[in-house]
Amino acid sequence: MFRLLPTCIGRHISKSLPSLQAHCSLFSAAISSRQFTSDGFNNGNKDIDFNILFSSCTKVHLAKCLHAFLLVSGKGQNIFLSARLVNLYAYLGDVSFAQRTFDQILKKDVYTWNSMVSAYVRSGRFRDAINCFYLFLLTSGVRPDSYSFPSVLKACGNLVDGKKMHCWVLKLGFEWDVFVAASLVHMYSRFGFLSAARKLFNNMPVRDMGSWNAMISGFCQNGNAAGALEVLDEMRLEGVKMDPVTVSSLLAVCSQSDDSLSGMLIHLYVIKHGLECDLFVSNALINMYAKFGSLGHAQRVFDQMEARDVVSWNSIIAAYEQNDNPITALGLFNRMQLIGIQSDLLTAVSLASIVAQLSDHQSSRSVHGFIVRRGWLMEDVVIGNAIVDMYAKLGAIDSARTVFEGLPVKDAISWNSLITGYAQNGLADEAIEVYRMMEEHKEIIPNQGTWVSILPAYSHVGALQQGMRIHGRVIKNCLYLDVFVGTCLVDMYGKCGRLDDALSLFYHIPRMSSVPWNAVISCLGIHGHGEKALKLFNEMLVEGVKPDHVTFVSLLSACSHSGLVDEGQWCFRIMQEEYGIKPSLKHYGCMVDLLGRAGRLEMAYNVIKNMPIQPDASVWGALLGACRIHGNYELSTFASDRLFEVEPENVGYYVLLSNIYANVGKWEDLDKVRSLARNRGLRKTPGWSSIEVNNKVDVFYTGNQTHPKCEEIYNELKILNTKMKSLGYIPDLSFVLQDVEDDEKEHILTSHSERLAIAFGIISTPPKSTIRIFKNLRVCGDCHNATKFISRITEREIIVRDSNRFHHFKDGICSCGDYW
DNA sequence: GTAGGGTTAG
Numbered sequence: 100m101f102r103l104l105p106t107c108i109g110r111h112i113s114k115s116l117p118s119l120q121a122h123c124s125l126f127s128a129a130i131s132s133r134q135f136t137s138d139g140f141n142n143g144n145k146d147i148d149f150n151i152l153f154s155s156c157t158k159v160h161l162a163k164c165l166h167a168f169l170l171v172s173g174k175g176q177n178i179f180l181s182a183r184l185v186n187l188y189a190y191l192g193d194v195s196f197a198q199r200t201f202d203q204i205l206k207k208d209v210y211t212w213n214s215m216v217s218a219y220v221r222s223g224r225f226r227d228a229i230n231c232f233y234l235f236l237l238t239s240g241v242r243p244d245s246y247s248f249p250s251v252l253k254a255c256g257n258l259v260d261g262k263k264m265h266c267w268v269l270k271l272g273f274e275w276d277v278f279v280a281a282s283l284v285h286m287y288s289r290f291g292f293l294s295a296a297r298k299l300f301n302n303m304p305v306r307d308m309g310s311w312n313a314m315i316s317g318f319c320q321n322g323n324a325a326g327a328l329e330v331l332d333e334m335r336l337e338g339v340k341m342d343p344v345t346v347s348s349l350l351a352v353c354s355q356s357d358d359s360l361s362g363m364l365i366h367l368y369v370i371k372h373g374l375e376c377d378l379f380v381s382n383a384l385i386n387m388y389a390k391f392g393s394l395g396h397a398q399r400v401f402d403q404m405e406a407r408d409v410v411s412w413n414s415i416i417a418a419y420e421q422n423d424n425p426i427t428a429l430g431l432f433n434r435m436q437l438i439g440i441q442s443d444l445l446t447a448v449s450l451a452s453i454v455a456q457l458s459d460h461q462s463s464r465s466v467h468g469f470i471v472r473r474g475w476l477m478e479d480v481v482i483g484n485a486i487v488d489m490y491a492k493l494g495a496i497d498s499a500r501t502v503f504e505g506l507p508v509k510d511a512i513s514w515n516s517l518i519t520g521y522a523q524n525g526l527a528d529e530a531i532e533v534y535r536m537m538e539e540h541k542e543i544i545p546n547q548g549t550w551v552s553i554l555p556a557y558s559h560v561g562a563l564q565q566g567m568r569i570h571g572r573v574i575k576n577c578l579y580l581d582v583f584v585g586t587c588l589v590d591m592y593g594k595c596g597r598l599d600d601a602l603s604l605f606y607h608i609p610r611m612s613s614v615p616w617n618a619v620i621s622c623l624g625i626h627g628h629g630e631k632a633l634k635l636f637n638e639m640l641v642e643g644v645k646p647d648h649v650t651f652v653s654l655l656s657a658c659s660h661s662g663l664v665d666e667g668q669w670c671f672r673i674m675q676e677e678y679g680i681k682p683s684l685k686h687y688g689c690m691v692d693l694l695g696r697a698g699r700l701e702m703a704y705n706v707i708k709n710m711p712i713q714p715d716a717s718v719w720g721a722l723l724g725a726c727r728i729h730g731n732y733e734l735s736t737f738a739s740d741r742l743f744e745v746e747p748e749n750v751g752y753y754v755l756l757s758n759i760y761a762n763v764g765k766w767e768d769l770d771k772v773r774s775l776a777r778n779r780g781l782r783k784t785p786g787w788s789s790i791e792v793n794n795k796v797d798v799f800y801t802g803n804q805t806h807p808k809c810e811e812i813y814n815e816l817k818i819l820n821t822k823m824k825s826l827g828y829i830p831d832l833s834f835v836l837q838d839v840e841d842d843e844k845e846h847i848l849t850s851h852s853e854r855l856a857i858a859f860g861i862i863s864t865p866p867k868s869t870i871r872i873f874k875n876l877r878v879c880g881d882c883h884n885a886t887k888f889i890s891r892i893t894e895r896e897i898i899v900r901d902s903n904r905f906h907h908f909k910d911g912i913c914s915c916g917d918y919w
Numbered sequence: 920g921t922a923g924g925g926t927t928a929g
Contacts, residue, residue: 377926380926385927
């Protein structure tokens with residue numbers, strides 16, 4: 100009989116389901132290779148046990164073979180068998196075949212309809228499921244039963260579309276069915292209507308395991324651990340034990356709420372009751388331990404699993420990826436591929452982050468291509484955002500922008516990723532521009548991530564008023580107590596010259612972690628309050644907060660700005676001895692800066708000589724900067740040679756060296772440096788200063804002639820110059836590197852960008868109000884001196900933030916005591 | 920012959 104099948108099948112199915120043709124021969128092949136349990140064929144095929152046959156179909160192609168067989172044996176319209184086929188396709192995840200089979204059934208009974216609805220639900224086509232249900236309810240003439248509602252209610256729960264369905268449940272009188280009631284509980288939980296869910300749950304006359312789990316997972320999925328525990332207690336009182344479903348819900352909420360104690364207790368319960376063999380439980384355990392940073396525990400759970408699915412692999416890969424171990428994560432990904440587990444969208448999300456962490460530009464393109472080929476970029480915004488983030492982290496911000504522009508749907512995180520990308524690549528203006536565009540899209544609601552991405556951009560350009568506007572929005576959204584947003588605000592106020600505001604805000608935000616402390620210590624440092632920074636460090640220790648490597652960078656630089664050499668050396672020592680932190684290049688840079696500024700050039704050089712790691716440009720640059728302050732020609736030549744070896748393309752160092760040579764009158768050397776820079780195609784970074792007046796940031800370049808108020812600005816400077824000279828100001832012409840007449844040199848000094856910005860501030864703001872200037876490079880020595888005079892003449896406080904620190908000018912003196 | 924409650928994300 101089977102040998103004859105192919106031709107017979109061919110005739111039948113060419114009329115009905117053409118694509119089944121291909122399965123004719125497969126069917127016989129499958130039979131002969133015993134992929135179908137042969138017990139189903141009772142000697143000579145007299146009685147076929149369809150139960151066994153259906154349950155033998157574990158792959159779609161086997162289902163198609165069976166389908167073909169049913170058609171050829173004339174059972175195509177057998178309501179019992181064809182409905183089971185719909186169900187089978189649904190289980191195997193082929194919803195389109197389920198649908199085609201369903202459509203061919205002329206007389207559909209309630210089982211057939213229920214199968215089709217649940218097929219849609221299982222494949223995530225919730226809208227189709229609801230439409231199919233209504234077709235069933237209103238047009239089929241068949242009455243839904245208690246089996247019909249649980250799946251359609253699940254679909255509603257995914258679409259926030261359930262009140263109407265609840266009415267139908269009541270109308271048809273199924274609210275007391277334990278499955279239906281549990282589905283209602285779960286649906287309302289999904290909407291976040293926990294009290295409605297709880298009320299329904301309390302009224303249930305009978306509760307099975309599924310009902311308890313529906314209520315508990317309702318609380319868990321809303322992040323309400325306390326609510327979940329309350330239900331759990333009731334459950335225990337009634338003598339019901341947790342099953343794997345309860346446990347996996349609870350483990351997820353433990354990791355979300357950082358409750359490692361409960362998480363470990365549940366793990367003990369799991370071991371005691373032998374629930375480790377459940378896939379979901381093990382996966383949830385891996386995720387939880389990864390969240391707690393306990394990679395050893397996560398790995399152990401993974402190793403002990405008997406069977407692993409794609410979620411297990413994704414979880415262990417993400418565990419390493421998110422705990423800064425991209426190499427191990429990549430190794431696991433390769434292993435996963437080797438054993439033939441198909442990656443999914445979430446694997447790709449981790450992969451994008453892995454290549455970004457590894458700075459692997461080439462692989463980033465492959466990952467992007469891989470995702471595009473699978474059509475995932477169009478399918479889910481999450482993966483698009485991951486790619487934007489990946490490119491941004493790799494510094495390929497233009498690629499990030501292109502991917503962003505091409506996203507079919509953008510959510511708040513897409514915008515945040517791009518803003519952060521610009522801000523972290525030093526493009527604060529672009530970040531601000533993108534945020535402005537985001538604000539135009541009213542349907543996008545900014546969130547915590549938005550504030551954390553835009554505030555540093557405002558800090559960077561010193562846009563205090565716009566930063567304060569964000570502060571207002573943060574308060575409105577009740578996010579002002581969020582550690583990360585709070586820290587960004589502290590940083591913003593600090594970097595925009597409002598140290599007092601930064602400090603008072605700091606004491607209002609949670610400060611259990613080192614993050615806000617690091618920010619406030621760094622603010623004190625750049626304002627030249629080294630001693631206060633040390634005091635805060637002490638306070639931090641008293642409050643039991645553990646300092647990290649960032650804390651010490653902030654502290655060391657604070658000491659260096661204030662000339663606290665002994666204290667700085669003490670910090671450097673305890674960092675290693677008491678906290679076991681190995682100094683990084685940044686720490687060494689700070690130490691060289693600290694000693695060098697204080698004139699201990701020999702010691703600074705010794706620090707470099709004794710470094711166990713290769714010094715980079717920032718370390719040599721710190722030494723060169725010190726040579727400039729203390730006029731050490733020999734050492735500067737040596738330092739600059741090393742510097743041009745490691746970073747020949749940074750123009751700033753050539754300028755610094757020219758300054759040194761100009762100061763000691765080595766004009767020939769100066770010419771050499773200049774031609775060296777010119778030959779390497781380097782051009783001096785133009786100096787610019789900005790000032791924010793009436794919510795608008797005005798930028799001035801040195802010698803700017805195009806500003807609308809240009810004439811008034813130069814007039815004001817002229818008047819000021821006369822007054823300054825009468826008070827004893829003598830222009831320091833050594834800051835002009837151009838070889839021109841002294842008159843011209845004086846004119847160049849007067850048109851430095853910081854002076855233009857100050858003059859603009861004076862003519863555009865009320866008398867005696869504070870002026871805040873931001874300069875992209877270090878403030879020039881002559882401008883520093885001149886600003887002291889201007890603060891006295893105009894009786895204004897002038898705050899200048901340059902690329903290094905703050906200078907507070909008041910009554911003719913600067914808070915830095917001319918030490919910078 | 921059918922249904923509900925579970926794990927991973929930028």
